[in-house]
Amino acid sequence: MNSISLNMKFWNDGQPDSTRxxxxxxxxxxxxxxTSYLNDNGIxxxxxxxxxxxxxxxxxxxxISYPLGVYKKSEKTNIILKDKKDYDFFMMIDCDAFxxxxxxxxxxxxxxxxNRGDVCTFDLSKLENNISEYIINGRFVIENTDWSYxxxxxxxxxxxxxHIGGLGGVYISDTQLLISLxxxxxxxxxWGAEDGDMLDRIYxxxxxxxxxxxxxxxxxxxxxxxDWGNVNYSQRFTEDI
Numbered sequence: 001m002n003s004i005s006l007n008m009k010f011w012n013d014g015q016p017d018s019t020r021x022x023x024x025x026x027x028x029x030x031x032x033x034x035t036s037y038l039n040d041n042g043i044x045x046x047x048x049x050x051x052x053x054x055x056x057x058x059x060x061x062x063x064i065s066y067p068l069g070v071y072k073k074s075e076k077t078n079i080i081l082k083d084k085k086d087y088d089f090f091m092m093i094d095c096d097a098f099x100x101x102x103x104x105x106x107x108x109x110x111x112x113x114x115n116r117g118d119v120c121t122f123d124l125s126k127l128e129n130n131i132s133e134y135i136i137n138g139r140f141v142i143e144n145t146d147w148s149y150x151x152x153x154x155x156x157x158x159x160x161x162x163h164i165g166g167l168g169g170v171y172i173s174d175t176q177l178l179i180s181l182x183x184x185x186x187x188x189x190x191w192g193a194e195d196g197d198m199l200d201r202i203y204x205x206x207x208x209x210x211x212x213x214x215x216x217x218x219x220x221x222x223x224x225x226x227d228w229g230n231v232n233y234s235q236r237f238t239e240d241i
Contacts, residue, residue, distance in 0.1 A: 002114050003044040004172070005084035006035055009076055010061070010095040012053040014068050021057060023096040023222045024049075026135060028058060030098035037104050043111055046087070049095075052076055074184035074194040081183055087175055089114055094169030096222045097124060100142055103217040110214065111172070117209040119202055120172040123159035123218040124150040131222060140220070149218065159218040164211055167195035170219050173202075180207055 008031055013020040028049050035047035051061035054068050064079065066072070077092065084090055089111070099107055110120060125147040127134065134144045148154055151163045167173075178184075181201050188194035202209055 002088045002111065003086075004038070004046075004089040004091055004111060005087040005175075006031060006038075006045055006047045006091045006093060007050070007080050007084065008048070008093050008095050009050045009052060009073075009080060010058065011051065011066060012057055012068065019223065020095065022131075024058060026138070026140075027093075027095055027098045027222065028061075029138075030140075031093060033101075034099055034104060034107070038108060038111065041108050043108065045111075048080070048084075050076070050080055071191050072186070072189050073191065074186045074188045077194070078183040078186065081175070081178055085175060085179060089118075089172055090175040090178060091172045092167075092170065093219070094124075094221065097169050097219045098140070098222075099217075099219045100140060102142070103219075106217045114172070114174075115210070117174050117177060117207065118172070119167075119174065119177065119199075119209060119211045120214055121160065121165040121167065121199075121211065122170040122214045123152055123163075123165055124169055124221040125155075125159070125218045126150055126221045127223060129223045145220075147220070150221070158215065160213040160215045164199075164213045167199045169221065171195075174209070177202065177205075177207060177209055181205060 008028060010020065010024045012018060031047050035045045038045040049058055049061040051058045051063045052066045054065055056063035081090060126149070127145060127147050134141050149157060149159055151165045152159055152161060184194045185197050188197065203211065
């Protein structure tokens with residue numbers, strides 16, 4: 001039986017009505033529900049939330065304090081990867097993302113099919129701004145939603161029909177594959193690009209691997225504030241300072 005760590009990382013966006021806090025309060029509960037389902041169906045799965053906010057916000061998280069507005073996604077992901085090195089597979093789920101219950105069985109089948117060296121990529125079903133239309137009394141109502149895919153575009157295209165996507169916000173990887181490649185490159189200190197770099201290194205690696213785009217379902221992604229005005233957000237490399 002494969003073991004898998006399901007990991008979510010979060011930090012406060014510093015806004016008065018924080019969409020990041022709003023989103024993680026929902027998506028973390030959804031991740032715990034998913035993890036219970038996997039365990040009930042023969043998968044050894046453990047869910048963890050890492051709160052990198054200056055002060056701890058989510059009480060049942062692992063809190064590691066970072067200054068507000070400092071991103072360093074590679075460094076933060078490597079902290080989690082080191083903690084989860086003993087699990088067969090490593091799953092990262094964006095704090096604004098969640099799987100709908102109708103897709104649990106598909107995800108279970110996918111995890112049960114995993115072999116050493118496998119890397120599963122996902123599209124993201126990006127929801128529109130008015131979340132009160134589809135999260136009602138803490139429950140996601142899929143009938144009320146419309147979305148487009150992050151990689152595949154319009155909803156009618158379906159997820160990852162003509163793409164492999166990127167590691168991005170949600171992925172599953174053989175844990176030792178990521179570790180053998182040295183983890184995520186910590187020269188990437190802003191928001192993004194470190195995932196594409198890792199996928200490229202996996203693709204070019206001589207280590208036996210298989211990249212498996214998931215094209216029959218996708219997690220949903222909640223809208224949120226993006227810190228475009230912060231140089232730490234758009235900066236890519238340490239030498240860009």
